[in-house]
Amino acid sequence: MKRLWALLFVCIALYLGPGGLHAQERQDVQERQDVQERQDVQERPNILFAFADDWGYPHAGAYGDPTVNTPTFDRLAAEGVLFTRAFVSSPSCTPSRGAVLAGQDFWRLGAAANLWSTFPEDVEVYPSLLAERSGYAVGHTRKGWGPGRIGDRSHNPAGPAFDRFTQFLDQRSGDQPFAFWFGSHDPHRTYSDSLRRAMGIDPATVEVPPMLPDVPAVRRDIANYYAEVQRFDREVGRLLQTLAERGELKNTIVVMSGDHGWPFPRGKANLYDAGTRVPLAIWWPDRVEAGRTISEFVNLTDLAPTFLEVGGVPVPEEMTGQSLMDLLVPSEHDRPERGRDYVVMGRERHTPAQESPNDGGYPVRALRTDDYLYIRNYYPDRWPAGTPHYRRAATNNGWLGDTDNGPTKFYLWAHRSGRSRLQELYEQSFAKRPAVELYDLRSDPHQLHNVATDPDYAEVRKRLGERLPTLLRRRDDPRAIGTNPTLDRPPYFGGIPSWPGDSTLTPYR
Incomplete structure (x- = not known):
């Protein structure tokens, strides 16, 4: 409705021509347009996407894991929405990340359907679409799309690179909304016994899945993996604290997930759940009802159309993912979209x-x-x-x-x-x-x-x-x-x- 009023003012001005409005009236129209544009920008939420490297389901407290301590993820799940059946398009870093950015099944990405490849120049990605069509500031830190080569693109498909999240926030202009990709390298191998000890994780408490031998060496390996999961969770917590201190957290949708399953035999690079099923929580104050658990199947290719929808950008036809808005904010009279009974x-x-x-x-x-x-x-x-x-x-x-x-x-x-x-x-x-x-x-x-x-x-x-x-x-x-x-x-x-x-x-x- 607000955009319609702004459009109406423009149409009136064009119809009447330069002589049809007094200078003061034209100035009033322009001021109303400027105010409306600022309001539209303020109403578009920020998007913070925290993406771990090799973090698989169900390794978070919110899923009942008895050992790993993930207070940030658990908070997002408790105050937002927890997904119990989220899957990746492919259990390998490069194709999985490309599928998330493009909102398409990984096999549609040409060479980028493979690890350590080249990202196709003709594939649109959600950060660029948000920047070009909705005025978002976009950027990433650490691991964006990849590993691989970006061809003639001016920057990583996940957005321009920044050393720190605060550096990215400081370079924005005014109330410009942002879409930021925080790409941790945790919990990718190799692991450290010293980090595990510093985190206070006891290998005796971990649950060893039946596809692995329950022996001390494997328990230590899993515990070391948990230590990096916890470090990732702490870092995301600090990002939220930064936004809270700047007064921007309330207008930010926060998504936290991993690019595929854990890096253990029969996990990563396999199509069993240990390789393809990932944690996913989405937090959006005042828009998403807190404490809901969603059991419908979702694919992380669904994130790109979701981000575009909340940013006011039409979803390109080539995107095979489905926006999650029907699940996140179901209307009073509409049931969530069906068809999410497989992946x-x-x-x-x-x-x-x-x-x-x-x-x-x-x-x-x-x-x-x-x-x-x-x-x-x-x-x-x-x-x-x-x-x-x-x-x-x-x-x-x-x-x-x-x-x-x-x-x-x-x-x-x-x-x-x-x-x-x-x-x-x-x-x-x-x-x-x-x-x-x-x-x-x-x-x-x-x-x-x-x-x-x-x-x-x-x-x-x-x-x-x-x-x-x-x-x-x-x-x-x-x-x-x-x-x-x-x-x-x-x-x-x-x-x-x-x-x-x-x-x-x-x-x-």
């Missing part, structure tokens, strides 16, 4: 970790519903986490390259044969997988028992096996429509986890 995810090349230089990676797609996880492995003859035979690796000394090196990986390798249970755990993370995997989440929430060949699940396998490619074709997945040249072997600009040597592995035997 589709996938991955392409994480690292060049196979034995043949002609193999691009390990392409996979998955359909996650309430009761089932259906996974399609396109090349079951390849290694899902990279070759274990480092002497044969296409990349020099590449060793299980799609899983970050660390104590848990070392322990599983050291016990890959002999004791049957540890051998089974090793193979679940690193052995080759069949073309189709199917998990019944009602009885197997950690997705450890593949029932794809069980006759009792034949109908489910058929139904989901038909539904997944249909959904992929609708969303222009090159794997589904047969146009995938940019997905197979784009340039790779990074390193790869490599064989650590027998001396490193000796303590884990």
Whole structure:
């Protein structure tokens, strides 16, 4: 309504022409326009997006984790909205972050569907749209989009880089709203025992999921991961304190999440929940009803259209994400939008970790519903986490390259044969997988028992096996429509986890 009045004043002035209004009247019109523009700017909320690196679900106090201490996230959840089924588009940093920025499924990003690639120049991202079409100040600190190369862009797709959040706030003009991306490097490996001790985390209290061995080395590894989660949470708390001190917190929507699951075997770079499910809380004073928990499926591609909607920018048609506004601020008469009863995810090349230089990676797609996880492995003859035979690796000394090196990986390798249970755990993370995997989440929430060949699940396998490619074709997945040249072997600009040597592995035997 306010914008309509401003438009009306302009139309009157244009209709009457220079002689139709006295100088004082024209000045009054201009002043009303100026006031209206300032009011519009003030009504648009600031957007603070706090994005962790390798932080997975359910590692926060708000989800019932008994060990990790996350008071900032818990506050946002208690005073805002907590999402219990938030998933990423791809469980790898570069494609996941690109999908968030573009609001599109990762496979639509060309080379950027892969780790350590190049971001396409023709893909629009929400920070630039907010800046160009709604006057937002945009910026990021630390890890924005990436790792990768940005081509001819003048700055990272997440926005211009700043050393500190306060530096970014100080350079804004007047009441200009902002959209800031705080990209922490926590809790990415490597980890520190000293930080864990400083945080006071006792490895004896951590919960070890059943896909990992419950031994002291793994408990310490998880506890060290928790220490970095806590450091990330504390830093976000300081950002909120800064905004509170400046009187800007109340007009800020705060979103806190992670770019994919934790960096443990069968987690990061895998389509099981440990790799794709992430924490998500959204806090928006006076607009979002406090204390709600939302169980509908959401994908982090939904954030870009959400940010554009709250910033008053039309959502581009190419965005495949759905705005979350129907969930965040449902009207009194409207029920939240349906159709959020599943999520589709996938991955392409994480690292060049196979034995043949002609193999691009390990392409996979998955359909996650309430009761089932259906996974399609396109090349079951390849290694899902990279070759274990480092002497044969296409990349020099590449060793299980799609899983970050660390104590848990070392322990599983050291016990890959002999004791049957540890051998089974090793193979679940690193052995080759069949073309189709199917998990019944009602009885197997950690997705450890593949029932794809069980006759009792034949109908489910058929139904989901038909539904997944249909959904992929609708969303222009090159794997589904047969146009995938940019997905197979784009340039790779990074390193790869490599064989650590027998001396490193000796303590884990």
